[in-house]
Amino acid sequence: TRKRFLQTLEAVNRKLEEVFPLLFNGGSGHLQLLTDRDPLEAGVEILVQPPGKRLTSMTLLSGGEKALAAAALLFSLYMIRPSPFCILDEVDAPLDDANIDRFIKVLKRISLDSQVILITHNKRTMETSDLLLGVTMEEPGISKIISVNFQGLSDTHEQMV
Amino acid sequence: TRKRFLQTLEAVNRKLEEVFPLLFNGGSGHLQLLTDRDPLEAGVEILVQPPGKRLTSMTLLSGGEKALAAAALLFSLYMIRPSPFCILDEVDAPLDDANIDRFIKVLKRISLDSQVILITHNKRTMETSDLLLGVTMEEPGISKIISVNFQGLSDTHEQMV
Amino acid sequence: MHIKQIELFGFKSFVDKAIVTFSTGICAVVGPNGCGKSNLVDAVRWVLGEQSAKQLRGKLMEEVIFNGANGRPSLNFAEVSLVLSNEDGKVPPPYHEYSEIMVTRRLFRSGDSEYYINRTPCRRMDISKLFMDTGIGHRHYAIIEQGKISHVVESKPEDIRALIEEAA
Amino acid sequence: MHIKQIELFGFKSFVDKAIVTFSTGICAVVGPNGCGKSNLVDAVRWVLGEQSAKQLRGKLMEEVIFNGANGRPSLNFAEVSLVLSNEDGKVPPPYHEYSEIMVTRRLFRSGDSEYYINRTPCRRMDISKLFMDTGIGHRHYAIIEQGKISHVVESKPEDIRALIEEAA
Numbered sequence A, B: 001t002r003k004r005f006l007q008t009l010e011a012v013n014r015k016l017e018e019v020f021p022l023l024f025n026g027g028s029g030h031l032q033l034l035t036d037r038d039p040l041e042a043g044v045e046i047l048v049q050p051p052g053k054r055l056t057s058m059t060l061l062s063g064g065e066k067a068l069a070a071a072a073l074l075f076s077l078y079m080i081r082p083s084p085f086c087i088l089d090e091v092d093a094p095l096d097d098a099n100i101d102r103f104i105k106v107l108k109r110i111s112l113d114s115q116v117i118l119i120t121h122n123k124r125t126m127e128t129s130d131l132l133l134g135v136t137m138e139e140p141g142i143s144k145i146i147s148v149n150f151q152g153l154s155d156t157h158e159q160m161v
Numbered sequence C, D: 001m002h003i004k005q006i007e008l009f010g011f012k013s014f015v016d017k018a019i020v021t022f023s024t025g026i027c028a029v030v031g032p033n034g035c036g037k038s039n040l041v042d043a044v045r046w047v048l049g050e051q052s053a054k055q056l057r058g059k060l061m062e063e064v065i066f067n068g069a070n071g072r073p074s075l076n077f078a079e080v081s082l083v084l085s086n087e088d089g090k091v092p093p094p095y096h097e098y099s100e101i102m103v104t105r106r107l108f109r110s111g112d113s114e115y116y117i118n119r120t121p122c123r124r125m126d127i128s129k130l131f132m133d134t135g136i137g138h139r140h141y142a143i144i145e146q147g148k149i150s151h152v153v154e155s156k157p158e159d160i161r162a163l164i165e166e167a168a
């Protein structure tokens, strides 16, 4: 229904305006309904402005900025309508250390309401998890699951790679 | 000319057969001319087999395996017909530490004949470079170049991020 | 309604039966390139009902069946079971009494498929109805594939609208 | 024939004149997300003659001109100069006597473009001929954009053939 869609858009937009500056350490992001059609069919545009920068088209953003802006949008959706679980495969790969720290902080908040399964190569991200699962291929081509504990984290990770 | 193309294909193929196992610590990779058309028009297929695994379609490979296989092909091209310079933007992002080490070793060889400009967030990669250039944005939205020396590497990198 | 366990047998690189146990909160999955982490994600999408082989990095759905490695012959079928917690009681009838639900999908090289809920044979549409009722079916934004995150913000306006509609 | 220097003025986030000096061997470019590293790569592609704004992450070519930030107004033109070494003497006449060659491209917001070789005005085709003769123009595999490496091995057979043809 049109009313429900517009209410959800408004809620996600307000959440995005709160979450974006947390991830980018400033700046602003919001969603805008295009006006070329009926609200029941019109598309939605995302507009972002990293701190201190001017609003430019999304395509000009850097690889890390695009990933972080996407995380802001996804986290806003998760907060408005939590999913029972969410699975993120190497979403932290393009982020630098400072952005990863802010990313993890907001993710921790999400994990209070949703299970978060995260695939990562990044040691900072691993350190904040509640559970660490290792996948290995001792026999080439054959995957095996091993549980990894935190004390053993750095050397297990060394062993695994 | 058909002869020249076939000679180049053969040379790149032989180089790929040498370089692939260096990057993957085993396994094999080669190029194959498709036979559905005249050699002047036929496409070229790349076939790879990470160590111990069976040959499967390229799409099933992991993110890191695809990047490493691409590096094997590119390095083979660079070795057969060096470019005066090559520019690689965050190609090490999907690779784990062990693969990065092998990647850097072969890249060192390439750098004897070509200038290599590498954009990276990875500390291991930074440590093997001959020159380190920093880009910063102290004033938001305004890029500035700073030279970075190796002693200052870890703290400058901390400062920069 | 979190994931308690995933069981894989013959699915991609998981030739030997593998049981992965998750907790609530943040579960990080780690390991070297090519060891099978994204294959785990493919397994979840597959058991949730993914119909497109391309979405699982294959050309044909048959490619999810273990096709051999290191002296091991290929297998004839692939099977994935997903065990979901129902501690919050959100699962609708007829399963609302269970404390956990197991959903299983099996594919044979012949092309035949089998589906089970709590080890009882059922039809594919029973599984998709179960997921629709619990909200899992609708939330495509809940699973983000490797390499895809940067593309989210460059999507067309109709695709961004679709994400909002999923949350509505 | 390596790159000795890149000079940027008004190109994307490089509003103030910036001179980047490279060495032979491996030069690593580092810095936080969004600071301008990939913009440097775009600058090289642009001065080498890139005609498609999309290849430089823009919709219009005008988007490479600095469009303002942090209290600084936008500029009216963008300029990039590439200084190439000719120590190995491989550059063809009429530039074979120089120890280095400077190639400059300038774009005004009006849409006008200017081109220079060693600070002497020339036509765009003089620059493209220079690059073709030295082999730089042909080697598209020499510049790998961010996020693009994994796609190389998934290219269509005709695209992989094109890479081999470039090396031939």
Ligand SMILES: Nc1ncnc2c1ncn2[C@@H]1O[C@H](COP(=O)(O)OP(=O)(O)OP(=O)(O)O)[C@@H](O)[C@H]1O
Pocket: A141, B050, B053, B056, B060, B061, B062, B063, B064, B065, B094, C011, C012, C013, C031, C032, C033, C034, C035, C036, C037, C038, C039, C040, C063, C064, C065, C066, C067, C068, C069, C146
């Ligand atoms: N049907 C199959 N049978 C056997 N092996 C398979 C099958 N399908 C895929 N594989 C193998 O699984 C591997 C890919 O695994 P996956 O994508 O899970 O790796 P990953 O752990 O995510 O690695 P990365 O860190 O590089 O992303 C490939 O080597 C591929 O050949």
Ligand SMILES: Nc1ncnc2c1ncn2[C@@H]1O[C@H](COP(=O)(O)OP(=O)(O)OP(=O)(O)O)[C@@H](O)[C@H]1O
Pocket: A050, A053, A056, A060, A061, A062, A063, A064, A065, A094, B141, D011, D012, D013, D031, D032, D033, D034, D035, D036, D037, D038, D039, D040, D063, D064, D065, D066, D067, D068, D069, D146
């Ligand atoms: N014409 C322009 N004027 C001003 N700023 C611009 C212009 N074009 C692009 N930018 C800015 O440049 C930034 C992108 O820079 P770049 O892609 O070089 O980052 P990066 O250092 O490669 O980062 P990452 O590590 O995330 O890949 C964006 O914030 C974008 O807004």
Ligand SMILES: [Mg+2]
Pocket: B062, B063, B064, C037, C038, C039, C146
């Ligand atoms: Mg993966």
Ligand SMILES: [Mg+2]
Pocket: A062, A063, A064, B089, D037, D038, D039, D146
């Ligand atoms: Mg970049």
